[in-house]
Amino acid sequence: MKVNSNQTSMILTVPAALLCACMGTGGAFASESTERLSNPKYTFTTAVKSEIDDETLFSGGGEREFQKQSKQLQESFGLNVTQYSTLMQTTRSSVYKWHDLNTPLKKVRSKTQDRFNQLSFALYLIKERHQTLFGEWLRNPLDPLVQEVNELLEGDTILRDDFIELSTKINISLRKVADTKDLNNMLGIA
Amino acid sequence: MSFNKIKALEIGWDQCTAFNVDSAPELYQAIKAEHQDTNGVYLVLSHPCSLLHPSYNVEENLEYILGHVVNECLANNMYGKNPRLFDITCSSTNVTYRFNQNYRGFISRKKLDESNVCSFVLSETNRTDIKRWMSNRYIASALPDKFDLRIGSLRNKLKTLYSKEVGKLCRSVYLLIDEPTKDLDDANSYNISIFYTLSNTSYDLMCNEEDSDVSRFEVFLNKVSELFKKVNGIELNKTAFISESNLTLEQLNNSKFIKWNLDYISLGKVDSELAEPIQ
Numbered sequence: 237m238k239v240n241s242n243q244t245s246m247i248l249t250v251p252a253a254l255l256c257a258c259m260g261t262g263g264a265f266a267s268e269s270t271e272r273l274s275n276p277k278y279t280f281t282t283a284v285k286s287e288i289d290d291e292t293l294f295s296g297g298g299e300r301e302f303q304k305q306s307k308q309l310q311e312s313f314g315l316n317v318t319q320y321s322t323l324m325q326t327t328r329s330s331v332y333k334w335h336d337l338n339t340p341l342k343k344v345r346s347k348t349q350d351r352f353n354q355l356s357f358a359l360y361l362i363k364e365r366h367q368t369l370f371g372e373w374l375r376n377p378l379d380p381l382v383q384e385v386n387e388l389l390e391g392d393t394i395l396r397d398d399f400i401e402l403s404t405k406i407n408i409s410l411r412k413v414a415d416t417k418d419l420n421n422m423l424g425i426a
Numbered sequence: 427m428s429f430n431k432i433k434a435l436e437i438g439w440d441q442c443t444a445f446n447v448d449s450a451p452e453l454y455q456a457i458k459a460e461h462q463d464t465n466g467v468y469l470v471l472s473h474p475c476s477l478l479h480p481s482y483n484v485e486e487n488l489e490y491i492l493g494h495v496v497n498e499c500l501a502n503n504m505y506g507k508n509p510r511l512f513d514i515t516c517s518s519t520n521v522t523y524r525f526n527q528n529y530r531g532f533i534s535r536k537k538l539d540e541s542n543v544c545s546f547v548l549s550e551t552n553r554t555d556i557k558r559w560m561s562n563r564y565i566a567s568a569l570p571d572k573f574d575l576r577i578g579s580l581r582n583k584l585k586t587l588y589s590k591e592v593g594k595l596c597r598s599v600y601l602l603i604d605e606p607t608k609d610l611d612d613a614n615s616y617n618i619s620i621f622y623t624l625s626n627t628s629y630d631l632m633c634n635e636e637d638s639d640v641s642r643f644e645v646f647l648n649k650v651s652e653l654f655k656k657v658n659g660i661e662l663n664k665t666a667f668i669s670e671s672n673l674t675l676e677q678l679n680n681s682k683f684i685k686w687n688l689d690y691i692s693l694g695k696v697d698s699e700l701a702e703p704i705q
Contacts, residue, residue: 408633412672419668422602422619423680 299341306352307335313359314371323389324351354394361403366410373406373413381405430539431478439477442553443543444469444493450541456533457490467493467516467523467546471560477535487532493523493546501594502585506559509566509687514556518547525556527563567684569601572609573616576659583653592646595631596622597670601686612659619664620650620686629669643667 310320310331321331326348334341362370376382385406388398420426444467447454454462468490470477479485496513499522503513512525523546548556587593602619610616624632635641647665654662677683 404634408630411633412629412669415666415668416672416674416677418666419621419677420674422664423677423683425676425680 299344300337302344302349302352303334303337303341305356306331307337309352309356309359310335312367313362314368315374316371319371319374323355324348325390325392355389357396358389358394358399361399361406362410363407366407366414369410369413369417370406373410379409381409429478429480429482429535431480434478434539437539437541438543439470439538441470441472441474441477442548442556444546445541446544446546449544450537452537453533453541456537458531461492461529461531463492463494465495467544469493469525469546469556471530472535477538482536486534488535488538489530489532491525491527492529492531493525494529496522496524498522501589501596504594505597506555506562507588507596507598507687509559509563512556512559514548514552516546517549518545562685562687566687567606567681569603569684569686570605570607570609570616573603573660576616576657578657580653580657584650587646587649587653592642595624595628596667597625598623599686601684602682603684604682606682606684610659615659615661617661617663619666620662622665622667623670623673624667626669626671629667629671632667 306324309315310317315323317328317331321328324331333339359367359370373379374382374386381402385402388394388402445453446467447462447464453468457468469492471489471491472485472487476485477488493514499513499515500511502508503511503524506512510527513522514525515522588596588599600621600623602621604617632641632643635643647667650665651662654660
């Protein structure tokens with residue numbers, strides 16, 4: 237994988253093996269890397285050099301792994317099938333097929349792998365404790381921030397710099413959602 | 427003679443506009459002597475429907491509240507946290523005023539359409555704060571006397587804490603209490619949680635500090651928890667900051683979620699005057 241540090245809006249790519257390792261460890265990558273990537277001084281290039289080995293790129297052949305990771309991504313962020321299919325730029329039926337772990341996929345297209353990598357890397361900028369609220373939060377059409385995030389995530393490519401900039405706002409907004417839920421629980425409001 | 431509503435609107439009269447001795451000398455003269463202050467401003471409290479009503483027979487008077495000039499805003503008097511005092515700095519003049527519920531009164535509004543408003547201009551948020559402050563005077567919940575007795579001297583310590591840096595950012599204090607009306611016997615404790623509301627800007631600041639090594643907001647909450655550990659009969663389960671913008675009507679209407687005005691004076695302050703406990 238080539239990474240040009242001079243690019244201001246770099247397309248996100250992340251090795252699936254790395255994601256796999258993170259997911260498999262209860263999201264350890266998510267919390268650690270999220271913190272570091274939230275730090276403006278911590279650039280993607282740094283991350284690439286220190287953590288991502290070119291040889292560990294998601295290179296196909298790991299269809300079963302893709303199915304598991306994709307399912308986990310959808311569930312971890314509380315996305316429904318419609319949302320997830322929109323963000324992955326595919327159909328609902330494709331998502332159902334991907335996530336049917338009893339029926340192995342024959343092949344995962346490289347375009348799908350790339351999209352998955354872009355989406356994963358963006359979403360893991362969201363703090364782990366708020367991740368499950370993301371899907372619900374994303375379904376509020378009246379919130380201008382939600383509109384902005386949807387627009388970004390539904391684009392042909394997910395631009396890293398734009399999402400990093402937004403991630404602070406998203407995390408604050410998700411924290412507010414969590415506050416509201418906590419208070420509702422305490423007050424017995426359904 | 428009828429009220430000239432169009433002229434009054436042109437002048438700028440509305441709820442939460444103000445006048446003073448210079449802008450409206452005739453209105454000023456109608457104010458009773460003990461409320462007259464040549465340095466003060468008189469904020470109009472009357473609802474626009476009353477203030478601008480065409481008939482003097484239907485709506486004879488306007489209600490005002492006097493604001494005295496003070497050096498600075500005290501944190502506990504800001505945003506309507508104190509039910510009796512409201513400190514505010516006028517952005518247009520940079521002068522700080524203290525409004526006191528004791529200085530409210532009524533005067534005839536017959537000269538209103540011939541008098542001018544003064545340069546005391548409030549933002550929409552400040553207007554809302556003042557209107558909420560006024561309505562809370564009548565609808566604020568009272569806490570059980572036993573609860574107030576147990577809080578005792580902690581009240582002043584909390585007020586001191588609330589008057590400092592982070593406390594100054596808190597726009598209101600809400601109390602979630604399991605027994606909001608009953609006077610519990612000594613064997614039972616009140617279980618409470620305290621929520622401090624912040625503006626969006628302050629909430630963002632808190633979130634950003636949370637990611638740094640030292641968070642002033644966290645220190646503040648820890649101090650509150652420490653203070654409550656010394657109180658018998660009150661268990662503090664949770665303290666947290668919440669964004670004012672995310673409070674829902676359903677939450678605010680919940681009887682267990684009480685806006686906590688710290689200078690609330692309970693009968694329980696003097697034992698001999700205790701009313702019959704509410705069971």
